[in-house]
Amino acid sequence: MKTAIVLFNLGGPDGPEAVKPFRVNLFSDKAIIRAPIFIRFWLSRLIAASSAKAAAANYELMGGKSPLLDLTQQQAKALEGELGDEVKTFIAMRYWHPFAKEAAQDVKAWNPDRILLLPLYPQFSTTTTGSSLTDWHEAAAAAGLAKPTTTLCCYFDDPDYVDSIAALVDRGIAEAKASLPPGVKLRLLFSAHGLPESIVTAGDPYQAQVEANTAAVMARLADKNVEHQVCYQSRATPQKWIGPSTIEAIEQAGRDQIAVLLVPIAFVSDHIETLVELDIENRELAAHHKVPGYFRATVPNADPAFIRALAGLTRRALAGTHGLCSHKNGRACGEKHKDCPWSRYRMGQNAA
Template sequence: MKKVAVILFNLGGPLTQADVKPFLYNLFSDKFIIALPTPFRQIIAKLISTRREASAQANYRYMGGGSPIVKETEAQARALEAHLNTTPDIEFKAFIGMRYWHPFINEAIAALEAWGAEEIVALPLYPQYSTTTTQSSFETFKKAYKGTAPVHFIEDYPVNPWFVSAYAVLIRKAVAHIENLDDYRLLFSAHGLPEKVILGGDPYQRQVEASVAAIMATLNVPIEHVICYQSRVGPLKWIGPATDETILETAKSGKSPVIVPIAFVSEHIETLVELDIEYKHLAEEAGTKDYIRVPTVSVEPDFIRGLAEEVLTAIGYAAHTEVKEAIAR
């Protein structure tokens, strides 16, 4: 039986308060995040991580001291593994490779090689491709992997029908109790990027828009929607509109926001603190009557099925009828 490893790429996050500063340093020393040459990038990363350590630690304390992203990603890995192992004649095992903190990508490589992987699928948990996320992870993997097993890279899946369906299901659940949808507005919030990154050819914004268009078509619910971007940092001009400004505009129009974290597939600091605490407080201060936050797709069955189909397509099995039937079960 062929052994196929699936390595799930994600951002990672500090596991303890002591991890916060080195995590931030790793993040901001990434050339795909700050495009400065060595050693200037490392100097800037050291300054940023030092200045932000205390405030970031305070935010992580809201989540028990560290990020839940590893636990969340581990749950996704196990769900995907179980789903894939309904496929005839192949043994699948999922591994986690985090970009900026443990378990790092090189740790995942060591684990999958020890397992004896004969084929590898590189699967980013970023539905929409960006140089700052997917490319950064892929380049790190390529630099670290010295083996001979063939590697299949899944670059993106912004309109995968099962990813789209998973969010449509979650949105319907979130608004099911609402009597008058005219009083609400869907805010699809994605992590922002500096405008210069998009102008340089990064497809992220275009793919976010494609995801939202597909979800709205599938959702088929008469409710207003807008795309916005969160987590701005630094002096550069970022793509917009900004989520916090959009919340204020929504409140000013007399509507309540329904926040959909469209670019995040697991709960972490941007959802549990920025959306659930900071932006909720902002909305309440602005006088909104309600504030609804749709959860991430996490281990939603449709999302896991979508990931499984991406993996099977990558290795050339999704076209087989018997595999489709196995997945459906």
Template sequence: MRYWHPMSEAAARKIAAFRPDRIVLLPLYPQFSTTTTASSLAAWRSAAGAVGIAAPTHAVCCYPRAEGLVAAHAALIEPLLAAAAEAGEPRLLFSAHGLPKRVVARGDPYQWQVEETARRIVAGLGREALDWAVCYQSKVGPLAWLEPSIAEEIERAGRDRVPVVVVPVAFVSEHSETLVELDVTYRDHARAVGVPAYHRVPALGTHPSFISALADLSRGAFTASSVSGLDSGEGGRLCPGVHRCCPLAAQ
């Protein structure tokens, strides 16, 4: 892992000892960003080079609308929408880790991919006139970050007196940004501003549909013939051309 054990260097040493014929890199970031996926792949390349790994390597850069990813989210959301409806017509808040606006302005596709994931999930839920929004959390530092923030969306829900169902749309596992930020900090904030009910959808974890999606992506990567050794979960580029930092922009 990039930020916790086993780190890339430790994993590279074990993989070098295993002597694989081929390597697939499958990030657990469904949505690509230069600040996450790209930096993690760079860390792997550095670690692999340091221990002499020369096996052909193929990376999946993103999979923001993989069918299993979308299906898993929808399955986890449905029961909480039903629970929230006991307090009124619920609003679905897709919360993702934020980024400085200047990163996106340089062509990073992360915001577009997060919004694309949310759109696919909403379509998969099949509920007419569903009230939903994308928002961002975990801001640090003085720079302007993506908006609206989850705090702002919770305050809007408080003014509208609608219950909320919060979806960690860019986090696939539980950690401090779900268990503390979403479950404690923003639940308390929702209570303070008069939100009638606050429900948080679990991270995907080991949901069978999500694991099936990862398996499909892995099989596709092992059989890929891409010259670059890189593709999206759909093969070629899926980001609009304005996103110059898409890793498949040159293809």
């Protein structure tokens, strides 16, 4: 069967002139700024303008654009290589080109027998996968694209995915310890993108899935004695966000005089939050607080083990009988998470 795999990702500006509109698109998303549209319209522009110079400077550090599309294209090509000739990948970015509407038109032109929606977000959040799903369904309807579609909602503790991450962390631990003076201990900081606390309280399963993802990786590490902490980065609005923040965790490491290995647990591709926020800004913060060693684990990008894990997830999802699946086939998070897509899927079944 001809199978279209649609990869969801955030997107990023492809040049200096795209930085502002990309950020306006990001902060205009009702899944992120949960305010009435007339407030969101002005607030998105205010937030984008308030740090416009800093954002532009940060993208300049990466050559004036985000590397995210290039890296996602590499992942897409590698995944096609694993899955064979009857599979074609398409990329649907949420906040910059190629948008879902462009991807939907391309999928329609290819005319597949079926579609798999595959987020490059291991943990489900209404602000990432949920937002991309809404965007895709609107784009597919506008394009007149009607094909049997399966959605993979999350894979945060899928064994093959976890093994691929654990291998990268093992490598990072070995390299860090080889660089540290004798007697200096190491702490893993599993850093994920943060969320306003109100979104989690409302039922978003993201924080619970990040913590479960971390626990699964820790259970597979070769070093069973290394200590760890989950923390959250990239606060962007004035609300109270889930914590502790990555900044707070680094400051605490300075007080404890312990080296840190940053593990970007919610990111599978390098972009501004790994290459600038973690590698430059937080490294400088660590030096300021006299952290005795600062290291970062590699993100998967097109790592072969990660691509094989995605291929396995794809095969199992397509072999299932549901339009919605997780790596566990059924629901992967607890009933208290009312914004898990399975809650809405069940509501739809009951309504039918």
